[in-house]
Amino acid sequence: MDEAKNKMRSIWFLIGLVMSAMGFITVLAGIYSFYVPENQDVRLSNLHANIWWGVLILIIGLIYIVKNRNKYVDH
Amino acid sequence: MISISLTFFDWAIMLIYFAFIAWIGFYLKKFTKTDDDFFLAGRRNSMWVCGIAFMSANMGSMEVIGYAGQSIKYGLYAAHFYLIGAVPAMLFLGVFMMPFYYHSKIKSIPGYLKVRFNESARVFNAVMFVVNMILVSGIALYLQALIFHTFLGWNWDLSIWLSAAFVALYVTLSGLISAMFTEILQFFLIWAGIMILPILGLVDIGGPGEISKALTEGFKTLWSTSGSPQNNPMYVTWGGLVLGLGFAIAFGYWTTDFLIIQRAFSAKDLRSARMTPIIGSYFKLLLGVIVVGTGMIALVLLSNPSSGFNLLVENGKINYDSVMPLLMRRYFTPGLIGIGVTSMVAMFMAGMAGNMSSFNAVWTYDIYHSVINKKASPKKLLSIGRIATVAGIILSVAGAYIARSMPTVIDYLQAISSMFLSPSVAIILLGMFWKFITPKGGLWGMLVGTFVAVALFISQELKLISVSFVIPDFSGSDVQSYMAANFWRAVWAWLISAGTAIVVSYFTQNKSDEELTGFVYGLVDKNEVAKEKIVLYKKPEFWAGITFIIFIIINIIFW
Numbered sequence: 088m089d090e091a092k093n094k095m096r097s098i099w100f101l102i103g104l105v106m107s108a109m110g111f112i113t114v115l116a117g118i119y120s121f122y123v124p125e126n127q128d129v130r131l132s133n134l135h136a137n138i139w140w141g142v143l144i145l146i147i148g149l150i151y152i153v154k155n156r157n158k159y160v161d162h
Numbered sequence: 163m164i165s166i167s168l169t170f171f172d173w174a175i176m177l178i179y180f181a182f183i184a185w186i187g188f189y190l191k192k193f194t195k196t197d198d199d200f201f202l203a204g205r206r207n208s209m210w211v212c213g214i215a216f217m218s219a220n221m222g223s224m225e226v227i228g229y230a231g232q233s234i235k236y237g238l239y240a241a242h243f244y245l246i247g248a249v250p251a252m253l254f255l256g257v258f259m260m261p262f263y264y265h266s267k268i269k270s271i272p273g274y275l276k277v278r279f280n281e282s283a284r285v286f287n288a289v290m291f292v293v294n295m296i297l298v299s300g301i302a303l304y305l306q307a308l309i310f311h312t313f314l315g316w317n318w319d320l321s322i323w324l325s326a327a328f329v330a331l332y333v334t335l336s337g338l339i340s341a342m343f344t345e346i347l348q349f350f351l352i353w354a355g356i357m358i359l360p361i362l363g364l365v366d367i368g369g370p371g372e373i374s375k376a377l378t379e380g381f382k383t384l385w386s387t388s389g390s391p392q393n394n395p396m397y398v399t400w401g402g403l404v405l406g407l408g409f410a411i412a413f414g415y416w417t418t419d420f421l422i423i424q425r426a427f428s429a430k431d432l433r434s435a436r437m438t439p440i441i442g443s444y445f446k447l448l449l450g451v452i453v454v455g456t457g458m459i460a461l462v463l464l465s466n467p468s469s470g471f472n473l474l475v476e477n478g479k480i481n482y483d484s485v486m487p488l489l490m491r492r493y494f495t496p497g498l499i500g501i502g503v504t505s506m507v508a509m510f511m512a513g514m515a516g517n518m519s520s521f522n523a524v525w526t527y528d529i530y531h532s533v534i535n536k537k538a539s540p541k542k543l544l545s546i547g548r549i550a551t552v553a554g555i556i557l558s559v560a561g562a563y564i565a566r567s568m569p570t571v572i573d574y575l576q577a578i579s580s581m582f583l584s585p586s587v588a589i590i591l592l593g594m595f596w597k598f599i600t601p602k603g604g605l606w607g608m609l610v611g612t613f614v615a616v617a618l619f620i621s622q623e624l625k626l627i628s629v630s631f632v633i634p635d636f637s638g639s640d641v642q643s644y645m646a647a648n649f650w651r652a653v654w655a656w657l658i659s660a661g662t663a664i665v666v667s668y669f670t671q672n673k674s675d676e677e678l679t680g681f682v683y684g685l686v687d688k689n690e691v692a693k694e695k696i697v698l699y700k701k702p703e704f705w706a707g708i709t710f711i712i713f714i715i716i717n718i719i720f721w
Contacts, residue, residue, distance in 0.1 A: 095193050098211060098343050102350055109175050109354070109501065114584050116171035116497025130492050131362055137497040140358050144501070147350075160206070 094159035103151025110145030113137050165315050166491045174501030179351065179504045183344050183511070187332030190340045197543040200337030201523040202428045208704065209434035211342060215443025217449075220442070222302055222513025223350055227506070229307065231482030233457020234464070234473070236645075236721060237381025239396040240457060245384070246408035246448025249443050249713045251416035253706040255439040258683075259417055260426060262594055264435045265680050269427070270520075271420040271590070272528040273442020278593045278681045279604035281532065286529035286608060289295040290582050291420060293520060294553065299517040300561015305483075306510040312474070313487040314503065322562055325507070329514045333522075334548050335388075338428060341519040348508035356452055359486070362493040363459035366681040367469075376462045384720045391635060398646040399635045406649025408657040414583030418590050436702040437603060438624065443709045451568035460485045480652065485596070497706055517558070522550040541653045582617060584652040585611030588659035595683045597675070603667030611659025618651055 116136030124132070169178075194200050207215075233240040268274045277283035299609045307321040332340045334530065364370060373382065375452045380387045380394045387393040388400040398406075416439065426438035463471035471492065474484035490502040508542070512538055526547045538546065589607045599607075621627045629643050633650045696703050 093539060095190070098346055101182075101343070102347055104353075106345055108178050109351075112171050112174050112178075113497035114499060116169065116500070117495070119171070120496050122566070126424045130366055132495050134362070134365070135495070135701075136358060136493070136533060140354075140501075141497055144354055150312060150699055 097155045097158035099151050100155040100158060101109060103148045103153075103155060105148070106144055107148030107152060110141050110143070110148050113141030114145060116142075117141055166487065166499060166503070168314070168499060168503065169496040171497045172503065175500030176504050176507070177237055177533065179347075179507065183328060183332055183349065185333035186343050186563040187340050189344065190336035191503060193338060194336045197526075197540045197547065199339065200544050201519075201526065202338060202424070202546050205428055206430050207342065207428045207434070209429060210438035211346065212425050212429045212434060213536045214349050214445075215342040215345040215428075216422055216438050217442040217445045218352075218424040219422045219425060219510045219516035220446070220600075220605040221349065222509055222516070224302065224305070224513070225354065226352065226449070226509050227483050227486045229453050230460070230486045231484070233454045234461055234482050234485055236396045237377060237461065238384055238454065238458070239381075239394055239398075240405055241384060241450050241592045241720070242407060245455065245713060246403060247412045247680070248450075250408060250448045252414070252439040252443040252446065253413040253710060255417045255423070255426075256436045256438065256443075256702050258708050260436045260439070260592060261432060262681060262683070263423065263427070264429070264432050269416055269527050270524050271423060271586075272524060274590065274681070275593075275604065276528075276532075279589075279599075280601040283289060283589075283601065283605045283608065284528055285533060286605065287586060290526050290530070290586075290612065291524050292529065293398075294559055294582050295421070295517050295521045295524075296557045299521070299554070299558035301565050302510065302513050302517070303558050303562035304565035306506075307566075308646065309483070309506060312484070313491075318566075321608065322559060325510060325514070326555050326559050329511055329518060330552055333515050333518045335552045337522070337547060338424065338519045341515040342425065342428065343417045343680065345512050345514060348512040351501070351506045351508040352512070355502045355508075356456070356486070358498065359489055359493065360452055360455040360459060363456060363463075366493070367459055367462045368406050368458055373458050373462055377458070381461065382720075384456075384717055386721050391643070396645050397643045398649060401631070401635065402649040402653075403648050405653045406441075406646075406651075410587070410652035411649065413591065413654075414587040414652065418587045419583060420524060421516050423519050430612045431697070433700070433702065437705065438701055440705050440709065443706075445707070447712060455486060456489060460489060460543045473605060495575060500669060514558070518554050520553050521554045522547045525550045525554070540572045579617035581651060582612060584615060584655040585659040589663055592663055593682070594658055597662040597678055597682045597685060598618070598667055599663050599670070600667040602670040603665075606666045607659040607661075607663030610662040611655045614658045615651060615655035618654065622647065 114137070117135055120132075120137065121135060198205065229243055232243070255545050263271075263274060267273060268277060270288075272284040272288040275287050303322055303326065307323060310316040310321040311318045313377060343628055348364040352510050367373070385400060388398065391399055391569055426435045429435035430440060459647055460471065460473075464473070471488070473482040474488065487506070490499065505544060526543050530546050530550075531543060534543070579656040585608045588611060589599075589604045592607070593604050618627070618632060622629060622632065629647045632654065633643055633649050
């Protein structure tokens with residue numbers, strides 16, 4: 088564990104964390120606007136792109152987390 | 163002003179982004195102990211880290227938001243900036259030039275000019291680079307604040323100072339390594355923010371077939387209308403595209419601009435360094451599809467009055483850069499707005515961090531260590547690098563305020579900055595591939611080429627000479643031929659630099675073969691090259707070949 092503290096976390100793991108968080112919030116926003124539609128001016132809002140695009144970002148983020156969770160870089 | 167309103171979810175996404183980039187500077191500081199760590203990220207990075215950071219440093223707001231706007235003006239001709247204006251030069255850098263750069267263990271491009279030519283060539287190039295970087299960085303900062311002010315209604319001063327402060331924080335703390343880490347995050351964010359635009363756009367207009375139906379031939383082909391300047395929206399011929407954009411400008415930017423090449427220098431080995439621009443070339447092609455595709459979709463919407471889509475008009479002037487933010491407002495729902503706006507912030511920060519991390523390296527090694535304090539210790543260089551970052555950012559902010567007070571200056575400065583690179587590439591290419599070029603030849607070639615390029619531009623702007631003086635196949639008005647003039651001016655600057663270097667070299671003394679070994683083609687340490695015996699699919703040449711085939715196919719399909 089101490090050894091891990093002195094090594095740098097893989098950048099891909101950190102990217103995974105950020106992308107997952109952003110994807111998750113986008114999905115939440117999509118679910119919220121599904122039930123409480125706010126802006127009717129937005130074209131193609133019936134496609135609910137924030138839900139499926141958010142899911143895609145979340146999945147990519149999770150893949151990066153899982154694949155790189157134990158990776159550290161010597162520096 | 164048009165406003166894009168942000169919801170709680172959008173703000174939350176932006177907050178995560180800012181929190182991460184602030185944290186990463188502190189996290190990486192403990193791994194930044196030496197000047198090599200700070201300026202070259204310890205030379206330990208994989209080809210993917212370098213390749214993505216290389217591309218991200220190129221993906222500033224000018225490259226993405228700016229070229230989407232250029233697609234409205236020039237149609238598919240804007241794609242040349244991603245094709246002949248990028249791919250051949252990127253592949254040439256990876257396949258032929260990188261071994262010389264990497265093996266010479268230099269820390270910057272001016273550093274190569276020192277080992278190949280002399281100290282004067284290095285200092286001249288370094289000063290040009292530093293001045294150019296501050297100008298470009300100031301203008302980028304101004305444009306970014308303009309976007310935030312126009313589309314989000316944010317306070318102008320706050321936008322500038324807040325963005326600059328975050329870049330200063332993470333680049334000052336950890337140098338290139340944190341710049342590269344954040345560039346990789348920014349790379350992912352930019353794709354997440356812009357890739358969905360053409361997807362929704364195509365659904366909106368009814369599919370790709372509609373683009374072909376709505377546009378005239380000049381707007382939807384790459385080469386078939388380049389026989390005469392009158393036939394295409396860029397008023398340029400194939401000669402101007404190939405020699406000016408494809409050779410003088412593209413090679414100047416992709417093979418000698420330290421801003422992007424610095425990422426390759428941080429690679430852990432030669433193969434990773436060579437693969438850096440080759441990996442970048444794949445992403446560059448994809449970026450072209452997304453950016454130009456978005457612009458073409460906007461063109462279709464603009465051609466149909468019932469679409470309700472119009473560009474922003476300010477003081478009677480069309481704002482072409484408004485395409486991408488306006489399409490985001492048209493299609494993006496809560497959450498996506500957050501991703502889209504964050505991607506625009508990321509574009510700016512990636513560009514700014516790239517400017518600053520290359521600026522601090524050139525200032526510290528090629529000006530401070532070379533001219534001001536030759537005996538500086540590595541620890542001293544590290545602290546000078548940090549001070550240079552803060553000073554560079556303050557100068558950029560000052561540049562942004564100057565640009566704000568003189569908005570017309572922006573076009574000129576962009577054109578001038580592209581001219582600085584053309585004489586550099588002429589001298590670096592000649593010096594790298596021809597041992598005949600002497601140190602004095604290299605220096606005078608750069609000096610005369612830069613002087614002529616700037617003099618031509620100023621004379622043209624002051625109406626002392628006509629644009630037809632610069633463009634051999636001139637046709638159309640001065641305004642219409644603005645881009646063609648940029649291409650041809652770069653060609654003349656290249657030729658005059660090269661010609662001067664050759665003539666001066668004929669009369670001056672050269673370095674010995676021993677002094678040039680490792681820095682000139684044909685004088686390479688064979689043992690080092692022979693070490694690399696790897697399977698075909700791991701060879702940089704293999705992947706460069708595939709990109710080149712894709713590049714040819716795209717040009718044929720859209721001929």
